[in-house]
Amino acid sequence: MDHLSTFAGGAPWFVGWGTLALINAALAQGKNRSGLLWFLLSLLAGPLATLLLVLLPKVRSKMF
Structure with a gap:
């Protein structure tokens, strides 16, 4: 198995994780x-x- 096929097989996983x-x-x-x-x-x-x-709840914005 070469490195290119290993990367190509995992590419959708990386794209999905980055999108998340x-x-x-x-x-x-x-x-x-x-x-x-x-x-x-x-x-x-x-x-x-x-x-x-x-x-987690929304953090209340501080009034200046």
């Missing part, structure tokens, strides 16, 4: 949380990060 991380970043920003932090966390935890984001 982008969706989680947008979801986090919608809840007034750090999109970058949740993007990075999602790269590591994937669907578990999505579950946490769904369950």
